[in-house]
Amino acid sequence: xxxxxxxxxxxxxxxxxxxxxxxxxxxxxxxxxxxxxxxxxxxxxxxxxxxxxxxxxxxxxxxxxxxxxxxxxxxxxxxxxxxxxxxxxxxxxxxxxxxxxxxxxxxxxxxxxxxxxxxxxxxxxxxxxxxxxxxxxxxxxxxxxxxxxxxxxxxxxxxxxxxxxxxxxxxxxxxxxxxxxxxxxxxxxxxxxxxxxxxxxxxxxxxxxxxxxxxxxxxxxxxxxxxxxxxxxxxxxxxxxxxxxxxxxxxxxxxxx
Amino acid sequence: xxxxxxxxxxxxxxxxxxxxxxxxxxxxxxxxxxxxxxxxxxxxxxxxxxxxxxxxxxxxxxxxxxxxxxxxxxxxxxxxxxxxxxxxxxxxxxxxxxxxxxxxxxxxxxxxxxxxxxxxxxxxxxxxxxxxxxxxxxxxxxxxxxxxxxxxxxxxxxxxxxxxxxxxxxxxxxxxxxxxxxxxxxxxxxxxxxxxxxxxxxxxxxxxxxxxxxxxxxxxxxxxxxxxxxxxxxxxxxxxxxxxxxxxxxxxxxxxxxxxxxxxxxxxxxxxxxxxxxxxxxxxxxxxxxxxxxxxxxxxxxxxxxxxxxxxxxxxxxxxxxxxxxxxxxxxxxxxxxxxxxxxxxxxxxxxxxxxxxxxxxxxxxxxxxxxxxxxxxxxxxxxxxxx
Numbered sequence: 001x002x003x004x005x006x007x008x009x010x011x012x013x014x015x016x017x018x019x020x021x022x023x024x025x026x027x028x029x030x031x032x033x034x035x036x037x038x039x040x041x042x043x044x045x046x047x048x049x050x051x052x053x054x055x056x057x058x059x060x061x062x063x064x065x066x067x068x069x070x071x072x073x074x075x076x077x078x079x080x081x082x083x084x085x086x087x088x089x090x091x092x093x094x095x096x097x098x099x100x101x102x103x104x105x106x107x108x109x110x111x112x113x114x115x116x117x118x119x120x121x122x123x124x125x126x127x128x129x130x131x132x133x134x135x136x137x138x139x140x141x142x143x144x145x146x147x148x149x150x151x152x153x154x155x156x157x158x159x160x161x162x163x164x165x166x167x168x169x170x171x172x173x174x175x176x177x178x179x180x181x182x183x184x185x186x187x188x189x190x191x192x193x194x195x196x197x198x199x200x201x202x203x204x205x206x207x208x209x210x211x212x213x214x215x216x217x218x219x220x221x222x223x224x225x226x227x228x229x230x231x232x233x234x235x236x237x238x239x240x241x242x243x244x245x246x247x248x249x250x251x252x253x254x255x256x257x
Numbered sequence: 258x259x260x261x262x263x264x265x266x267x268x269x270x271x272x273x274x275x276x277x278x279x280x281x282x283x284x285x286x287x288x289x290x291x292x293x294x295x296x297x298x299x300x301x302x303x304x305x306x307x308x309x310x311x312x313x314x315x316x317x318x319x320x321x322x323x324x325x326x327x328x329x330x331x332x333x334x335x336x337x338x339x340x341x342x343x344x345x346x347x348x349x350x351x352x353x354x355x356x357x358x359x360x361x362x363x364x365x366x367x368x369x370x371x372x373x374x375x376x377x378x379x380x381x382x383x384x385x386x387x388x389x390x391x392x393x394x395x396x397x398x399x400x401x402x403x404x405x406x407x408x409x410x411x412x413x414x415x416x417x418x419x420x421x422x423x424x425x426x427x428x429x430x431x432x433x434x435x436x437x438x439x440x441x442x443x444x445x446x447x448x449x450x451x452x453x454x455x456x457x458x459x460x461x462x463x464x465x466x467x468x469x470x471x472x473x474x475x476x477x478x479x480x481x482x483x484x485x486x487x488x489x490x491x492x493x494x495x496x497x498x499x500x501x502x503x504x505x506x507x508x509x510x511x512x513x514x515x516x517x518x519x520x521x522x523x524x525x526x527x528x529x530x531x532x533x534x535x536x537x538x539x540x541x542x543x544x545x546x547x548x549x550x551x552x553x554x555x556x557x558x559x560x561x562x563x564x565x566x567x568x569x570x571x572x573x574x575x576x577x578x579x580x581x582x583x584x585x586x587x588x589x590x591x592x593x594x595x596x597x598x599x600x601x602x603x604x605x606x607x608x609x610x611x612x613x614x615x616x617x618x619x620x621x622x623x624x625x626x627x628x629x630x631x632x633x634x635x636x637x638x639x640x641x642x643x644x645x
Contacts (some may be wrong), residue, residue: 101359132359139361173364
């Protein structure tokens, strides 16, 4: 099972990248689960054509009990992708990181992986590894690969550096490793050079280069990913290529094991 | 009021179960918890503390450690202590606070293992489950780590006693009586998990021909030994005279046919008139065994009541009465004859109702230890007058 966690600065396009990646895996015939780990709970909305799933935290708040079955907190979207959102506490209160841990524990109790048997699991995580809860997706038994989404903007690279350092700090713990950087272009001057300089300095690869494209916005306005709406567009092909790279990496990892 | 306790105590926590089960095995048990809570595990719940040394530690978790996620201090402290004390193994168990903040005990265990080169196993306690879970998980983890090599079975009939901790059996001689009884019945006792046996004896458990599970703490371990060494198990505590003899027969039968027996559950009748029949409250293998003993020795069938906190234990779902909260237990007890239970439960029954104290350390700690009588392989006829 390929398990990937996607991190990056807030607003950099993590959910867009994750959802398009999920759609690409689905296009490749894979059984996919996408788990949005952001209190905003909007990670999977375009896979579900605008009819979002009840986030786990919302379920707990509304029902004052834990869900008894997966259907209460999961919904299938494009290509049969199973969509789950952790959601978050009442804004300004509670603990969002704890929400992620609780959601993961609930999903274990509900035997998500055993019953659904996915080929690919994607975790779309809030901007930065700010506490234990936000590191949960990269722990042992969860993701084995981390993708960092960044543009050439200074603050996006700053966040990417923080995330990379956080993952490096967990090297002794058998946590996930950084697979590479997804360059999500924002029309910054010398954008590729800046991101490449960061990548080279940290011994990382740029594993995908997503062009700035109005097509993405066009399809998102129609509650779809571009991979669903325009499979043959150059942008979609970039996501499909990234999906294939990740599948290959997982095969290599298994062989090494 | 559901899930609310107004009169009763609560049972010891899973962390206490872990500390208790591993107490005599030469390991270092570290509970990741705030400073000042050590006495819960080491004195209130541990009668051996004043007689026998054991490496039970608390991490002394501070507010700053929690806020900063300072796992390194725990790792360094454990490694330093391990260097000084040379434990055979290290166990980490979590209290509620590290669980709430998502401390990754597995990863911390990996780091300590890498630095000390000692066996380190985390037990996923949370301080909110009962002692049964902590004790059960700890014994299972211990056996999975240390007791897996194939060994020759003994030639003579032999047995392991599984599931002994003072939380269920106190230190009043009950475990020693069980051991003596089994030896008198012709069994060699390979080990007793985990009271009165050495590390070496316990890791040689695979050579026993049968296992006797005397509390729910030992059931997962017995199932593991069945899978690993094909050693069948029998559940029950040899209480009273006749039931003890019956249990010895069950052990011989299991050796012969290789099949497991849930003796304490099924070798008893359900009282025909359930109301006004005696009722037993204790850990459910103990309580069921006492019900077996009352029927076999005194011809008095009894009900077994399982408190909500102990529902993870082994009980008979078609017959035993589950009390979901203190209020429902109070209601159940109004229709009960003589109650045999920890003295704390006496507060829930009327003054006219007869009561036989059965102190349970996991429930009342040391409060009634002196009144805790040995019932293993003993005559129960002194209870006849009260029960009839």
